[in-house]
Amino acid sequence: MNGLTWKAGLLAVGVLCATTAAFAEGRDDDSEGASESGYTVSSRLEKKVRTSSKQDKSSLAAASTSSSAGTSAGSAIVGHPGRLLASNCFQCHGTDGRNGGFDSLAGESSREIIGELTEMRSKYEDDKGIMRVHAFGYSDEQLRLLADYFANVGR
Amino acid sequence: MKRRQFIEMCGVAAVAGVPALSLADDKKRSRSSSTPSSGVPGNTGANGRVVVIGGGMGGATVAKFLRLWGGQGVQVTLVERSSFYISSIMSNLVLNQQRTIEELYFGYDALKANYGIAVENDSVVDIDPTGRKVWLAGGKVLDFDRLVVAPGIDFDMLPGLDAGDYDTLFPHAWKGGAQTTLLGQQIRAMQSGETFVMTIPKAPYRCPPGPYERACLVADWLKKNRPGARVVVLDANPGIMAEAHTFQNAFDVIHRGVIDYIPNAEIDHIDRANRMVYTTMGAWNGRVINPIPSQRAGSIAADTGLVNVNDRWAGVDVLSYQSTVAGAESVHIIGDASATTQPKAGHIANAEAKVCADAITRLFAGMSPDPSPVTNSACYSPITSNTASWLTAVFGYDPATQTMKVVPNASGEAAAPSKNNYEQMNKWFRSLMADTFV
Structure with missing residues (x-):
């Protein structure tokens, strides 16, 4: 990769941040239990893409991909800003929060995931000691993004 | 010579034991719920060819997630000289006969079937980061847009x-x-x-x-x-x-x-x-x-000029794991071979691989890597035949030092070894290996 490409890349950081912010802001209009309220990943992403304007073409592509792929595979949430954060949970809770040795996270409401992690920060329980450490590893905003990923990934 | 002997031993074992991989259950599950490659989305806007050298914890994970996240436009070829991986994690339990070595074998069939990854069972002879080619011992030449090198470690005498x-x-x-x-x-x-x-x-x-x-x-x-x-x-x-x-x-x-x-x-x-x-x-x-x-990056890293830290490890930009060697910008190094502030271990190699896969996917789509990646290291250690402890840390990117730093309060170890931790250790291992190989 040459220097020019990196400069283009830096510009794209701005775009990405804007998209992330738009996604996060949009969260406030939505009910906490997004998956429970029944709207799909694709419609949700399309909505974000509309609000985040023309800048993020890859998310547009992502949205159309996810609508065709449905919610059977978590990979359908292409470009979700919580995806890479959420992947830190996959090692124990399974890829996309499915089929892991520990609690399944796929399709859990974001309210529940955030609630549990927040509670772990404030209360020490011996058998949840390792998760308590992880709960401190993410800002509230990061928790919201990764929880939103699992809420929308489909069971 | 050592390497050849090792491969020969693996070859013998492969005949005897590989079909009985310890992930048989996971494979069944993933196949029953999906047709081959169904985990791979269509074209996501990311298009390119990736060659991954090394099928250990980092290499297998990056291959899987490049397809899972990058979609059909990202072609992935995994080059691994052995026909299966033997886990170092849990291998101390072979010493006290709580596990057999065969229980630590993990093959590549699920990666091929579930994600459409091409696997070349061969050794690498040379790479050309500028011309973007990999030469295999068997004579094949692989073209790439991005190369991921995940060779693990080699040992001093x-x-x-x-x-x-x-x-x-x-x-x-x-x-x-x-x-x-x-x-x-x-x-x-x-x-x-x-x-x-x-x-x-x-x-x-x-x-x-x-x-x-x-x-x-x-x-x-x-x-x-x-x-x-x-x-x-x-x-x-x-x-x-x-x-x-x-x-x-x-x-x-x-x-x-x-x-x-x-x-x-x-x-x-x-x-x-x-x-x-x-x-x-x-x-x-x-x-x-x-x-x-004492240890250093797997020899392929040194042989191809990627080692530039303390004469032992491969320097990388931890936003993408791109090599810091001038002229090797098309090459990414993940896992134990790379020089980062993160520990050298399988669980975090899996996490680094995801950051790398995400970065390459973004680069292929004309974007830049995530500016604030998070990784985590976690492991359970048996202390006796029925108790274990754990150790974990969450790392976040620090722009000031351009390194991954432990997030405040987000590191710790078990209060005491326990039987419950031992049971959790088995769940952790099974999940980690499935997230990596299935």
Whole structure:
């Protein structure tokens, strides 16, 4: 990769941040239990893409991909800003929060995931000691993004 | 020569044991719920060819997630000389016969079937980062837009030992495999009152808690089966390098009288004939000697000019794991071979691989890598045959130093070893390997 490409890349950081912010802001209009309220990943992403304007073409592509792929595979949430954060949970809770040795996270409401992690920060329980450490590893905003990923990934 | 022998042994084992992979259940599940490649989305806007060298924890994970996240436009070829991976994680449990080495075999069939990854069972002869080609021993030439190098570690030869000694007389067993089996046999051949001597190299080395875990498991087995036998731990470091609270307690209380822990013991040489280990803290005789040598990036990294940190490790930008070697911008190095502030271990190699896969996917789509990646390191360590501890840390990107730093309050170890942790360890291992290979 040459220097020019990196400069283009830096510009794209701005775009990405804007998209992330738009996604996060949009969260406030939505009910906490997004998956429970029944709207799909694709419609949700399309909505974000509309609000985040023309800048993020890859998310547009992502949205159309996810609508065709449905919610059977978590990979359908292409470009979700919580995806890479959420992947830190996959090692124990399974890829996309499915089929892991520990609690399944796929399709859990974001309210529940955030609630549990927040509670772990404030209360020490011996058998949840390792998760308590992880709960401190993410800002509230990061928790919201990764929880939103699992809420929308489909069971 | 060593490598060839190793591959030959794997070949024998492959015939006998590979179909019975320990992930059989996961494979069944993933296949029953999906047709081949169904986990791969259509074109996501990311288009390019990736060659991944090395099918260990980092390489397998990056191959999987490049397809899972990048979609059909990202073509992935995984090059691995062995037809299956042998896990180093859990391999200390082969020493006390709680697991068989075959239970630690993980093949590539699920990666092929579930994600459409092409697997070349071959060795790499050379790479050209500028012309973007990889030459394989079998004669094939692979073109790439991005190359991911995940070669793991290679070992220094300790003074006094000859090439081949690790495979025959003094196994380090610091990679799961035939040496693990040999070391287990040597321990079982010990008599009451004899001594097991192990040496720990200066950090950084693979799996920081691993040597101390091994000392505990060997001590646990010896005191039950060979009363009066002892474990001597010769640590080149000034103190216990991971889970200091847990292991100090294990050495002083749980395995009291069985383990002698000697810090600051740097190896001068090993006397093969007299089975003596000479160190800066004195000399010890061992019925079994388990010298864990100092380590460096897998040789392919040095051979191809990617090693630029302390003459041992490959420097990377941790936003993408792109090489910091001028002219090698098309190359990414993940896992133990890379020089980062993160530990060298399988769980975090999996996390680094995801950051790398995400970055390459974004680059292929004309974007730049995530500016604030998070990774986590976690592991469970058995302390006895039915108790374990854990150690974990979450790392976040620090723009000021351009390194991954432990997030405040987000690191810790178990309060005490427990049976519950031992059960959780088994769940963790099963999940981690499925997230990596299935």
